[in-house]
Amino acid sequence: MPDETVPAGPFSPWLSATLRARRLPTVGADVPCGTCSGCCRASFFIHIGPSETEALARIPQALLFPAPGLPEGHVLMGYDEKGNCPMWRDEGCSIYAHRPQTCRDFDCRIFTATGIAVGGPAQAPIAERVAQWRFTYPTQENHAEREAVLATAMFMEAHGDLFPEGMVPVNPTQRALLALELHRVMYDFQLEADAGPMPADDVIRDALVVAAQGPRSAT
Ligand code: SF4
Numbered sequence: 051m052p053d054e055t056v057p058a059g060p061f062s063p064w065l066s067a068t069l070r071a072r073r074l075p076t077v078g079a080d081v082p083c084g085t086c087s088g089c090c091r092a093s094f095f096i097h098i099g100p101s102e103t104e105a106l107a108r109i110p111q112a113l114l115f116p117a118p119g120l121p122e123g124h125v126l127m128g129y130d131e132k133g134n135c136p137m138w139r140d141e142g143c144s145i146y147a148h149r150p151q152t153c154r155d156f157d158c159r160i161f162t163a164t165g166i167a168v169g170g171p172a173q174a175p176i177a178e179r180v181a182q183w184r185f186t187y188p189t190q191e192n193h194a195e196r197e198a199v200l201a202t203a204m205f206m207e208a209h210g211d212l213f214p215e216g217m218v219p220v221n222p223t224q225r226a227l228l229a230l231e232l233h234r235v236m237y238d239f240q241l242e243a244d245a246g247p248m249p250a251d252d253v254i255r256d257a258l259v260v261a262a263q264g265p266r267s268a269t
């Protein structure tokens with residue numbers, strides 16, 4: 051575990067910005083990556099949509115293949131034998147100004163926030179930074195929201211079998227994002243529980259399922 055720590059910013063503003071960016075798909079994440087390039091070297095498949103003409107024009111066709119389960123035109127870019135994105139160079143991303151939206155959206159702080167593991171050994175370059183981030187909690191609300199996010203993630207991890215098939219994503223990134231989106235359910239339960247016990251697991255499960263089917267919460 052690395053000793054160095056990296057400021058991740060106050061928790062609640064980060065959470066709000068992350069959820070807002072999810073609703074405005076071209077906004078992207080504002081991550082203070084510094085010299086880290088973990089996600090360019092972590093054996094990720096990068097999704098590129100058909101409207102991303104600037105990125106598509108700069109990536110050799112031979113590096114792209116159809117994205118399984120998505121409509122025609124959606125493609126994936128793989129990685130080399132070292133796990134590096136083929137667009138990665140020692141000095142950084144060779145198409146940075148035109149990088150895919152997937153790269154613009156990725157924020158590894160979602161793993162720090164939720165406590166969900168980023169993946170296996172191939173994702174070690176990201177896990178290193180995930181362990182270094184430190185959020186701040188300037189108000190009680192920041193603490194409460196973090197507790198709700200953690201509790202939501204832990205509930206989904208511990209009770210995956212209670213949910214309808216396919217609701218809890220296998221992919222850690224998607225699972226972490228779902229925990230962020232549904233955290234308000236647990237926030238409300240925790241608020242009520244100040245005066246008593248938390249509800250039964252099936253009550254929490256039902257509330258999370260309903261929230262997952264409807265408009266997602268915002269902070
Ligand atoms: S792993 Fe995190 S900090 Fe590193 S480049 Fe990716 S998003 Fe930025």
Ligand code: SF4
Binds near residue numbers: 135137144150
């Ligand atoms: S396209 Fe650029 S930013 Fe995206 S993973 Fe590859 S090297 Fe990193």
